[in-house]
Amino acid sequence: GAVVSQHPSRVICKSGTSVKIECRSLDFQATTMFWYRQFPKQSLMLMATSNEGSKATYEQGVEKDKFLINHASLTLSTLTVTSAHPEDSSFYICSARDRRLHLVRETQYFGPGTRLLVL
């Protein structure tokens, strides 16, 4: 149980284009989903927190107009990197918190990550 998928796993795009990354909770409903980015040999940095049906909460320094997050259902959240540039190249990881456990356990279950390379 508690499986989270991401699609695509890898994407290469040209500078200036937009890229959409999907995050799905496969066997549970997620009250909250999180988006992280991770640079090589570094820890995970939280970008934003999204709750189903409401606007995402962005961490300080993360441009909400550049990183659009949509959490349309309890099993799907999307991150769109708009007008991507080479400095946006990174490993993007989503996580989800099981709705059934949100009062008991705050554990986040992570997706496999999406590696974005902007040329």
Place this chain on the structure above:
Amino acid sequence: GESVGLHLPTLSVQEGDNSIINCAYSNSASDYFIWYKQESGKGPQFIIDIRSNMDKRQGQRVTVLLNKTVKHLSLQIAATQPGDSAVYFCAETNYGQNFVFGPGTRLSVLP
């Protein structure tokens, strides 16, 4: 700001030996701690967690110890195997808010 850090960025252990990975946290209000394992090119995988009202929790081959007095968390892996090679992150949270990851420790298991 408050942060979670690790004493050892890299750790090499002999196969079969026990591993101990340490983590220091600074937010005394944190009430829930988690250890994750991340293999290269993959997302973090949940290993074990512990609440602040406990000081020890055991799983299969893994044990987490929490010392609130000195704000220290450790992950012990018994009989370390080659498949344990990965980067290990500790994370802390305060009632589900402010989920903060430590910088990570790379564990290398030597044959």
